[in-house]
Amino acid sequence: MTLQHLDDQIEAIRAEAGKQRNAYNDHRRFLQESPNLTPAGVEAELVPLEKSFRENMQALMAQETDLVAGAVRDLERRVYGTAGTSPDAVITFRDAQERAARLDTIEEARDAMSRAIRSKDTGLGQAILGRALEQGWRSVIDAYTQDNPQIAEAINDLATLTRFQRDDTQRLRASMIYL
Structure with missing residues (x-):
């Protein structure tokens, strides 16, 4: 849609x-x-x-x-996507979510996103993206989008709707x- x-x-x-x-x-x-x-x-x-x-x-x-x-x-x-169903996938997902939730500033999030992108840690990158969408940290969202251009439109639409819901x-x- x-x-x-x-x-x-x-x-x-x-x-x-x-x-x-x-x-x-x-x-x-x-x-x-x-x-x-x-x-x-x-x-x-x-x-x-x-x-x-x-x-x-x-x-x-x-x-x-x-x-x-x-x-x-x-x-x-x-x-x-989905978190997966294996115990390892669930633990990895929860760990990434907890780490992203502890990011308090845009600078911390930008640094963490850079590390996630460099190390190709998709789960952590997605978790940080979620936190960035919640906080409206556009530069962090853009960093993820640049590394994942195939879903850039969906990410930007999600950012727009997230802002709409909270406005x-x-x-x-x-x-x-x-x-």
Whole structure:
């Protein structure tokens, strides 16, 4: 899945939310302006309408969240592969993850990535890449990408989606669309 395709799907979900919001507002206005309903009658009609609208918005927001999470999972599989099933592979994977998690600065990560690339330690390189994606350490991501050009697009897409998921402005924007 390309990011453009994902973006198109998100925009379609958000457009649907806009349509539902407009329909809700129109129906609400119609009820409030209806000469045939008392204030109690209007309220009785609005309660289930509002409940249904909130449920629909929550479902659309969940659909967007699931779509992005699924794209991240797919990209992670393309970038990282699997840890393996042998005891040695699992231990090596865990060790690399622990070592990468201890990297606190971009300088430490750059040095560790350079060593992993020089020694062709794929597992450690992938673990450091994961840490770099979490922290937004672009130069570390670029170092890995240069050594692995065959998956550069997937890595860059994963970096973009990781930033998107963590961006407070994007989360606020989505919340405003669906609330």
